[in-house]
Amino acid sequence: MKRKILVTDIDGTLSHGEIVHPHVIAACDRLRNHGWEIMVATGRILATAIDHIKSIGAWLPAVVYDGARLMEPLSGKVLWEATLPTDVVEEVLHIGWQVPLEMQIFTDESAICRKTDEETRRFLTRANVLVDDTLQTPHVTERVFRIIFYGDPREILRFEEHIGAVLGDVVDVMRSGDDFLDVVPIGVSKGAALSWYLERLPIAPEVVVAAGDHCNDLALFDEAHIRVAPEDAVPQILERAHIIMPSVKKQGFVHLVDYLLSGRWSDGRGSKRVVL
Known part of the structure; x- marks a missing residue:
């Protein structure tokens, strides 16, 4: 079975603040139980993202520091990094x-x-x-x-x-x-870090879904088959999204998981816009 990966931003996409809604946690459990893997791509450092990562079971390497580091979430091992001169x-x-x-x-x-x-x-x-x-x-x-x-x-x-x-x-x-x-x-972004990771997988995933809400997620979208934005995302993100989900306040992530588990994402691979 080929891998299916959901890559998500945290703030404004998955949650607001430090608490992930219980319904979102349950939805992510369902997604993982159906064979999906979850990856976080955030501007946060690992220390401020780890509770979110654990809540949703995002065990793939985490894109943190807005792409300047790729780290194993539990061990903190650095897989890739770039520093400012x-x-x-x-x-x-x-x-x-x-x-x-x-x-x-x-x-x-x-x-x-x-x-x-x-x-x-x-x-x-x-x-x-x-x-x-x-x-x-x-x-x-x-x-x-x-x-x-x-x-x-x-x-x-x-x-x-x-x-x-x-x-x-x-x-x-x-x-x-x-x-x-x-x-x-220069050259650092969430998308560049994700690309570095995907290029080193022995087999390319069947699908990569990326969810984000702000300008620092544009490069992340470049690496995804399907791009997802909450309804209150910035215009630059909404213009490029294949799927528009409800906002964090409405637990939009739950709607996204339901859609992915329905299998409808495979019909056209993001060739048409879907509003959940």
Whole structure:
């Protein structure tokens, strides 16, 4: 039997916040019991994604750090990773230092920020992530996989345009939410990490279904046979989706699982749009 793989984003697609709805958990159990495998592709680090991964039984390697790392979910073993060059990190930090946005610098399952980055420190500390909040100058010595800027969506849009114009040839910049901007190594994306994994499988899967809701899921869509978006996804994602499912608030993932188990996905392989 050929493999069937569902790859899903977490925030805004699978769940809101830290709790996966019990109906979604049960649906994922049914999906796995019928031979499907589940994989997570998220902007989160493994430490903040692991509870979601365990809830839905996503035992395939996890795409984390918005694609900068591919990790075994239970052991934490790194299968693939990419870091930002030290000089590029400093350029990004210099450019963003005075921008009215919080800064999150992700190293190996830990983070660096400033004392003033209060929301960052609060969220990561609640998630039991080690946070060094003593950063006083735009300079770090640790390996950096990803830098996030967080805050007012209007400032995010302005900063996205600015940093893209200045450093667009050495970093990839993408929005992972209205108030989040990710800066990752050039060529890094959820889709690139998924492609790396799929290329190393001995036999290509029968079908890869990808579910996501924001711009950082566009590259993930490129690697999927069938693309799925919640009804409240950003326009760029909705335009490319083959399947539109209800929002997280309506446990849209349950509807998606029901559809996949019905077998109707094999009729046309995403050649026509389906609204669940």
